[in-house]
Amino acid sequence: MSSEFDELEYLSGFGNEFATADKRVPDALPVGQNSPQVCPNGLYAEQLSGTAFTAPRLTNKRSWFYRIRPSVVHRPFKKFEKKNWTNDFAGIEPNPNQYRWNPFPLPETGGVDFVEGLYTVCGGGDVISRNGISIHVYSCNESMQNKAMYNGDGDFLIVPQQGELEITTEFGRILVGIQEIVVIPQGVRFSVGVRGVSRGYVLEVFGTHFVLPDLGPIGANGLANARDFQTPVAWFEDLDVPFAIINKYQGSWFQAEQDHSPFDVVGWHGNYVPFKYDLRRFQVINTVSFDHCDPSIFTVLTAPSLKPGTAVADFVIFPPRWGCADHTFRPPYYHRNCMSEYMGLITGVYEAKEGGFKPGGGSLHPMMTPHGPDFACFEKCSQESLQPVRVAENTMSFMFESSLNMVITPWAIHEHVDTGYYKDWLSLKKHFKLPNQQKK
Ligand SMILES: O=C(O)Cc1cc(O)ccc1O
Ligand SMILES: [Fe+2]
DSSP states (O other): OGGGGGOOOOEEESSOEEEEEEETTTTTTTTOSSOOOSGGGOOOEEESSOOOTOTTTTOOOOEEEEEETTOOOOOOOOOEETTOOOOOOTTOOOOOEEEEEEEOOOOOOSSSTTTTEEEEEEEEEEETTTTEEEEEEEEESSSSEEEEEESSSSEEEEEEEEEEEEEEEETTEEOTTTTTTEEOOTOOEEEEEEESEEEEEEEEEEOOOOOOOGGGOOOOSSSSGGGGEEEEEOOOOOOOOOOOEEEETTTTTEEEESSSSSEEEEEHHHHHHOOOGGGGGGGGOSSSSOOOOOOOGEEEEEESSSSEEEEEEEEEOOOOOOOOBBBBBOOOBBBBOOOOOEEEEEESSSSTTTTOOOTOEEOOOOOOOOOOOOHHHHHHHHSOOOOOESSSSOEEEOOOOOSOOOOOTTTTTTTTTTTTTTTHHHHHOOOOOOGGSSOO
């Protein structure tokens, strides 16, 4: 199915100061100032702040909208209940087991939109003190109609696994395909359109924003390159129709009614923006000598905490690449980690677990819980001849890695769980031999 979304243009770059006006009103942006006494074309000026006004210049984020009506024109927010959703992780029973979920189900009947189809799997920290994460899945089959949402608590990083998403935002429109991701920052209003049955993963972070990781000795280029990030150009609709504005605020859901579309921004400028990124553009950097490098080499985006080098959440991918390490056990090592690791599979198979871990499913390896390659992977890869090989061809898996200790929600602790996951490792054999038992 094609639509206007297939013809969209984007602005290129990460963290730029962008400036854009809808083609129909090319002079919508005031020149040389933000708040003229009267804005061009009778528009209202409105600032959206993504960091404290006084944040250091390097991290300071805000954008200016020039819109038909300011966002404040709406009736009061009213709370509504949303099932199987939470940002409240206090008081949930801990569970240190390795967890794996079968593919999360797609809607069977009826219309389910993105907001209705969001479910929380796990998370940690909290929205009030503004330090934490939530991991959700979505499963929907209907576009949001006359309905926009914003996340009052944090940023959404959305990873579609099935079904392209047509996302309308205050900044303009974005088509997000499979093997692409989109980030919608805190407070940005958006509406998700679907082209069919859709499913994916959402990483939500509170109190921080996603940035590109430093490259250190890698140099000035590599991993996700800044110019491959795409931000929408301004686009507006001048529609006087009933619209619901959904606001997730302090982990609860609210709805306010208004009589016009919130997608009425005719021009905007700034550096606090939604963006998409095609994961196939990621330049993979890895060993060309020996040993398995830590997966941090695959970091696309990081949401830093205040502790140097330690993320509230990293978004890490495992893309197709060459494996050529000499005298090395090439798949991931067995390990125990002081970070929590949630993994998902967009397409294909994950090298350390060719069975059991399926596209649309997920796994959680909690803090310090041991994990690593399954029995079949260990036996194969400790004996294989070490030619250069393509790893993970036609595959894309990812990890949300967090310094937060996570709990699993009451919904996800029972639903769609692969209860036999631990058996992947039980058959690992003892290969140990004393020196005098070794073959000469
Ligand atoms: O657990 C996993 O599969 C993710 C992972 C991959 C890797 O290459 C090294 C460490 C790690 O945690
Ligand atoms: Fe791991």
